[in-house]
């Protein structure tokens with residue numbers, strides 16, 4: 001990460017989000033022992049077990065990002081558990097978050113997920129709808145996201161998607177740019193990522209069996 005930042009002539013170092021989903025407790029324990037402070041999870045329930053129970057003590061000192069889609073019926077749990085919700089992409093989601101936040105007395109920061117590859121199966125606001133979505137967030141809900149997030153299509157070069165996300169973030173003066181995973185975090189950093197989400201390259205392969 002530092003080498004990539006240096007290549008790009010960046011002085012602001014990107015943050016590492018350690019994606020702990022599916023990883024065994026022993027690996028997470030080791031990661032915590034290194035002093036890693038930012039973790040990412042893609043499922044609310046799994047995150048709740050891991051960071052609300054198993055590692056509840058460590059939870060106090062870390063920053064937790066939700067990087068998977070948020071089902072509105074999980075909004076209350078998500079608001080209580082996460083510091084940053086990276087996947088806001090519909091008014092229904094922001095509505096549910098605000099309602100839950102009202103109840104919990106705490107509103108996490110959030111990012112807007114952009115479906116840069118315009119994939120049918122993927123969540124995220126379409127690039128052409130982003131201006132409108134951000135305008136609606138502001139006028140209807142008085143909400144401004146901290147930044148943008150994307151997951152490029154698996155079978156394409158990631159760089160055009162990273163470039164596009166950075167351009168959109170700059171246009172709207174949004175500071176946080178969450179992009180890049182194990183296979184492409186260096187490219188993402190060279191193209192302006194402020195946060196990279198790395199799982200397997202950090203912890204080892206996930207065993208879904």
Ligand SMILES: *Cc1c(COP(=O)(O)O)cnc(C)c1O
Pocket residue numbers: 019021042067068151180181182183197198199200201
């Ligand atoms: C799992 C996941 C990652 C991490 O993927 P790796 O390839 O293991 O680094 C990053 N972002 C999101 C949204 C994920 O779901």
